[in-house]
Amino acid sequence: MEAYINILPRLLPGAVITVQVLLASAALAFVVAFVAGLGRVSKYSIVRKITAVYVELFRGTSLLVQLFWIYFALPAFGIQFSPFLAGVVALGLNYGAYASEVVRGAILAVPSGQTEASIALNMSNWQRMRLIILPQAFRIMLPGFGNISIELLKGTSLVSLITLTDLTYKGLIIQNTNLSYTMPVFVMLLVVYFIIALPLIILAKKLEKNASRGVAKA
Amino acid sequence: MTWNWEFAFEIFPEIASAIWLVIGITIGAYIVSLVLGLVLTFARRSSFKPLAYLTYGFIEFVRSTPPLVQLFFVYFALPAIGISLNKYAAGILTLGIHYSTYLSEVYRSGIDSVPKGQWEAARAMNFSKIQTWFRVILPQAIPPVIPMIGNYLLVLFKETPLLMAIGVGEFLQEAQLIGASNFRYLEPITIVGLLFLLLSYPSAVLINKLEQRSKLGFGTRKN
Numbered sequence: 001m002e003a004y005i006n007i008l009p010r011l012l013p014g015a016v017i018t019v020q021v022l023l024a025s026a027a028l029a030f031v032v033a034f035v036a037g038l039g040r041v042s043k044y045s046i047v048r049k050i051t052a053v054y055v056e057l058f059r060g061t062s063l064l065v066q067l068f069w070i071y072f073a074l075p076a077f078g079i080q081f082s083p084f085l086a087g088v089v090a091l092g093l094n095y096g097a098y099a100s101e102v103v104r105g106a107i108l109a110v111p112s113g114q115t116e117a118s119i120a121l122n123m124s125n126w127q128r129m130r131l132i133i134l135p136q137a138f139r140i141m142l143p144g145f146g147n148i149s150i151e152l153l154k155g156t157s158l159v160s161l162i163t164l165t166d167l168t169y170k171g172l173i174i175q176n177t178n179l180s181y182t183m184p185v186f187v188m189l190l191v192v193y194f195i196i197a198l199p200l201i202i203l204a205k206k207l208e209k210n211a212s213r214g215v216a217k218a
Numbered sequence: 219m220t221w222n223w224e225f226a227f228e229i230f231p232e233i234a235s236a237i238w239l240v241i242g243i244t245i246g247a248y249i250v251s252l253v254l255g256l257v258l259t260f261a262r263r264s265s266f267k268p269l270a271y272l273t274y275g276f277i278e279f280v281r282s283t284p285p286l287v288q289l290f291f292v293y294f295a296l297p298a299i300g301i302s303l304n305k306y307a308a309g310i311l312t313l314g315i316h317y318s319t320y321l322s323e324v325y326r327s328g329i330d331s332v333p334k335g336q337w338e339a340a341r342a343m344n345f346s347k348i349q350t351w352f353r354v355i356l357p358q359a360i361p362p363v364i365p366m367i368g369n370y371l372l373v374l375f376k377e378t379p380l381l382m383a384i385g386v387g388e389f390l391q392e393a394q395l396i397g398a399s400n401f402r403y404l405e406p407i408t409i410v411g412l413l414f415l416l417l418s419y420p421s422a423v424l425i426n427k428l429e430q431r432s433k434l435g436f437g438t439r440k441n
Contacts, residue, residue, distance in 0.1 A: 056419065056422075059422075060414060060415045060422065061376070062377065062379050063376075064379040065379055065389075065410050065414060066411070068393075068403075068410075069408065069411060072394075072407055073403045073404040073408060075403075076220070076403070150282050154282070154283065154285065155284075156284075157284035157286040157287055158284075158380075160286070161286075161382075168284070168286060168287055171290075172290070182294050182295050182298055185295075186290055186291040186295040187295070190279075190283045190288070190291060193282070193283045193287060194279055197282035197283065201278065
């Protein structure tokens, strides 16, 4: 038991990095999701095609491969990211691609009568999207975003493989210096990850429950 | 430094030779997750409440902690309590257990969508529990979720690079080794990405088709 208590404070600096990576990549993923999601429903076929290629590219290969590509292969083109930035960019682009599907699905789920009504009211395309479609689509997206945020947290552990000293990496260092700590270290790692995930889980459950509440059925 | 075709062609067979290992691990982990997922689904529905709650807790815990850390736990920490697995077994088991929690949710959604009348009818016909499950409920619950189940085969396939963390020589590990010994990472890692695209995109299209077809089939039957 003593080992477990010993380990916890030494893991905390790593947990801070993990949360930083999580927040930064969540912000990037959110922006990317809207840009790509709106691109997928654009009226210009070229925009639709480009965003579709982007989404398929990032959904069709694994996150770890993308992370390694950004960290190890991009320097060949003279672009050298720090481990932190490489992690944030890879996570943001990967989960942004997944989240863009949520955005696209939600926009398409808004009844077409809403679009027709706003055309009848002589609204511009941008007005229609901003005032009519997005406010209704946004609440449909929320449960999906909740789930993706948990996936994103799990994905952040991969940055330890490009030597960023996140929670997982800290745990590996402790385990390497004291092999008798092997069991306590990995148990504590799982527990700390779960504690970080807990607010996200509760939020996701809540969003899911609220999603169907108070929405007028067409 | 730019793309070197000669180097790319030279290393391609080396990386691609890991394909059978990757496919083997994917299928192994898929079988584990399919079976264990069903077990978890049943355990969660158990009328023995402690088992049901314990299973629920297990599913939530495994689903929301990183598979990478779970992999380290299985490979490095379990030997401390006498469970020693080689890296392949550890990888297959970890991925299998992780995704079994996802599949149990898929099964659950399928079972929940079977109309209540089916349960009542099975009871009225005096079916035993086993008969009810295997002759009435599961045959209706599973087919609509088959595309979702198939999708997890792809997800698992894309998760296999994770196993490089414990030294399993899959695509990425091979590429990393080649990159380190030649100081050229661009070609090997790009090849790995292309291999994944090449293998997963056609399957994704196939599953998509399957999904549309199954929707069609089940849509008409319901009406």
